[in-house]
Amino acid sequence: MSTPSLSTLPVRRLTPRDLTACADLSENRGWPREEHKWGLLLSAGTGHGIDDPEGGLVSACVVTSYGPYERPELAAIGMVLVAERHARQGVGRRLMRHVIDAAGSTPLTLHATEYGRPLYEEFGFKTTGRAEMLRGHFRPSGPAPTVPTRPATAEDLQALLRLDGEVFGTDRTAMITRLPAFADQLRVAEDGGEIIGYAAAWPSMDTHVVGPLIARDTETAKALVADLAAHTDRPLRTDIDVRHEQLLAWLKPQGLESWGFNSVMVYGIPDLPGDWTRRFAPLTVAAG
Helix, strand or coil, X not given: CCCCCHHHCCEEEECHHHHHHHHHHXXXXXXXXXXXXXXXXXXXXXXXXXXXXXXXXXXXXEEEEECCCCCCCEEEEEEEEECHHHCCCCHHHHHHHHHHHHHCCCCEEEEECCCCHHHHHHCCCEEEEEXXXXXXXXXXXXXXXXXXXXXXXXXXXXXXXXXXXHHHCCCCHHHHCCHHHHCXXXXXXXXXXXXXEEEEEEEECCEEEEEEEEECCHHHXXXXXXXXXXXXXXXXXXXXXXXXXXXXXXXXXXCCEEEEEEEEEEECCCCCCCCHHHEEECCCCCCX
């Protein structure tokens, strides 16, 4: 029996039951399996995939929508993957076209590698910023940050949602309410009883990813990172908006090294909403 053409294979909705197949696809492309992250994305977002007639997935991606359920105000595209043996055959382009058409008038955003950016530019995505990936064991150096932080509690959730919505620019309740179960640590910074920042550290293979990182100012961001680092033996990984030069200049002497850059791209809007001056790092580049 002949194998169906890639162009005739349907795009279908992925569910949490597809988690293993998605992790297999990540591994196939040399990415970490990151089943923990896939589980979050497939439960909080919408997965799209193409089944391989010989088993597994030809391609996959996840779209995470924010704002009112009936009329999302922003959607983030992430984990765009094509199996190695089907690469360079137009599959990624076909999947992106499906996702863009399905989004309708909803503005889109994504983080792109240098390899993937030309494809997104073909569809009209524009680069509006850059994020620098840092990784390494945090080793305190120099004066310690002075802003006090503490573990978040259930009573903090509503304040966190208000702060996150203000800084991110739209409602992320479906994602943020999953953070306490998803992350190994969730900390808040306070000033006079008011929460002025928060950050999470969640497990990814042998590292802890710091994100989201939202803070009133650089000193608050430093304190959150330092206190998260003090409670883990793993290397840290994070993606910092390159406009936060002071934080980047502080993190590198603390042992975190640059591992590359991603382009922050948007479609259908001139720039991301919210307040970038308080948005230091995304939850994950796959979901914003």
